Amino acid sequence: MSPRAILARAAPVLACLGLLAVWQIASLALNNDSFPTAIEAIRAIPSILGDKEALINIAASLRRMAIGFGLAVAMSIPLGLMMGRSRTVASFFNPLLMVIYPVPKAALMPIIMLWLGVGDIAKTLVIFLGVSLPVIYHSFEGAKAVEEKMLWSGAAMGLSAPRRLIRIVLPAALPEILTGCRTGLVLALITMITSEMIARQSGAGNILFNALDMGQYDTVFAMIIIVGAMGIGLDALFERMRARLVKWSEPQFDIPLSFS
């Protein structure tokens, strides 16, 4: 490998190290109790990951996130595709979605808590809402952009309209759909934490904000690192799957957008 290629591969790691270095220097310079150094925060990570209680909390968060994300994707893709291919369906759902889209989903949390309590259902529902909109939107755009002649070719082969939706519109729109899912995955993580911030009962967000209340700032920052690492890990995993599924599609970027 040429030095250039090595540098390109190492760039994400170097970026992270750089960020930690800036943090370390800034923290030392500010010398503020509520802003621990990067090294102090990293030192607090093993004690969180070694604590059974904390691990149960994080696992509960991830379970809610997986269920919310999975349900949202399963419902949003068919809806988005139908909107993209049917003017009637689109003109019915579009105004509804445009009203809901800009509302921060976590802002609905207090109301949802009134209806459904502070348990898993309320939090999963908020994650579901957060993930749904980008996935619907991108599926909709992807389905709209499918070449008419491609559908005609399928129709000439004898594919009925519902089969064309599954066998042609879905694969043709898949790159766009997966872009939506990737955005959805990040939003799932964000809404997961914010929902736990509002409905404190369990979860990764609960650990973070409890530590904040108790002034354990190294734990707070350690949790931020853990959540960030979860984000990077999930995104890298998703990006690998995406690249496999749409390797047939045009390359959009030469530089990798994640750690995959």
Add this chain to the structure above:
Amino acid sequence: MTVSPSRSSVQAGPAPEKKPASAMIEIDHVSQVFQTSGRQNHLALSDISLTVEDGAFVSILGPSGCGKSTLLYIVGGFVNPTEGAARMKGGAITGPGPDRGPVFQEFALFPWKSVLGNVMYGPRQQGVRPADAEAQSRALIEMVGLKGFEDFYPKELSGGMKQRVALARTLAYHPAVLLMDEPFGALDAHTRTRLQNDLLNIWERDRKTVLFVTHSVEEAVFLSDKVVMMTRSPGRIRQIVDIDLPRPRRRTELLLDPRYQKYLVDIERMFDDSDETELRP
């Protein structure tokens, strides 16, 4: 105005009273109106009647915007005519079907499928067993000159190769009629010539009925038994010219053939005449 190509220049007009037994496609007083944004109705096709016989290679020739592609889409069942009807082997055309195989200028390949996957798509859809579909498809891919590219994705192919795949994909489900919508219009001159030659070679093996839309006079005369000339806005049939040139046709021979040259000149002149009449109020 004279029509020199000696044999039977059929005049466009009312549908023939007696339908020949071998009629594959009948277009019967078809008109097409499109609603444009300005709430004005645009008459794209006006009272078109045309019969395409079984095994004939018929070109629809006209300037862009004359509705020639729309006419092809009506035969394909992709567009419903505002008035009139199209029939296939005597049965009314109500929608697309595997008896009419389209080949589009835009190729319209399935980008997520390999070359082989694209060609196998139609036969698989019709319930041909995977092994048989694959064997047939491989043979077709070889016939269109793409042996060795079976596992390539469309994005990895040039325009000419894509159109070869599209042709093989359509031939794979054995349509009775090929509907070709300016299939070589997006290709460079060299590739276009090669594909025309290859199309003729393939066609001369089984003489499928072909309806071929083009705006190139040379292409229409070189390929066709019959050239349907259309006028612009509204699209009408101006003249039908029988191309009486021997087959199999070889380009190098035809280019020196005075009969071929005469067809080209006559058709060009007819279009020039109609352009002038259009200019007159």
